[in-house]
Amino acid sequence: MPRRRKTTGGKKYRLDFTGVDKTIRQRAKRIPEGDYLCKIVSAEERTSEKSNAKYLSWKFQVVSDSRGNTKHAGTPLWYITSLKYEALFNIRNLIYAATDGSKNVAGAVRSIQPDLYYGKQIGVSVEDDEYEGRVRSKAADVFPPSQLDAADDDEEEEDAEEEDEEEDEDEEEEDAEEDDEDDLDDVDDDDL
Secondary structure, three states, X not given: OOOOOOOOOOOOOOOOOOOOOOOOOOOOOOOOOEEEEEEEXXXXXXXXXXXXXXXXXXXXXXXXXXXXXXXXXXXXXXXXXXXXXXXXXXXXXHHHHHOOOOOOOOOOOOOOOHHHHOOOEEEEEEEEEEEOOEEEEEEEEEEOOOHHHHHHHHHHHHHHHHHHHHHHHHHHHHHHHHHHHHHHHHOOHHHO
8 A cells, every 4th residue: 555645734843953064965967078177175084984094085176178168167076085194195196286286295294284275276187987876077186287288288289190190091091002003004904
């Protein structure tokens, strides 16, 4: 027998929300893979349920893609940096990116204060990631924003080189076909 649903009929509920986290959870939006200019919005210390290890969950916000297109501006992305010794290179890379390559914290004991990096712009490589059966975008790598155009220029140069190589191959194939046709013209019908 199906359960009957009860309407609230205008009833009021008094609920205690004092212990509820104020952060409204935003659903990750899928954007095309590639490099983006982002700004650091926040960082939250968390503990892994599986390993009990501490990590920082950083929230980034897309400013534009590598060509300056703002279609995906405002899209949130998350980036995890473990606080384990063997994974500190991720925080090092993030600080390096947030200081546009002017600060490398490797080789010394340092205190870091994540909120000092809020609002800083960084370059972010975005990749697709499957999580619980759904594909979403994730921040896979970070780099100084000044390298954003350089990375895009490198891709364009590689594309141009590939096109040139393809054109050269096509020309060589055409030349080879013409040579074959010339060879056939030299053959007498009697030789066949």
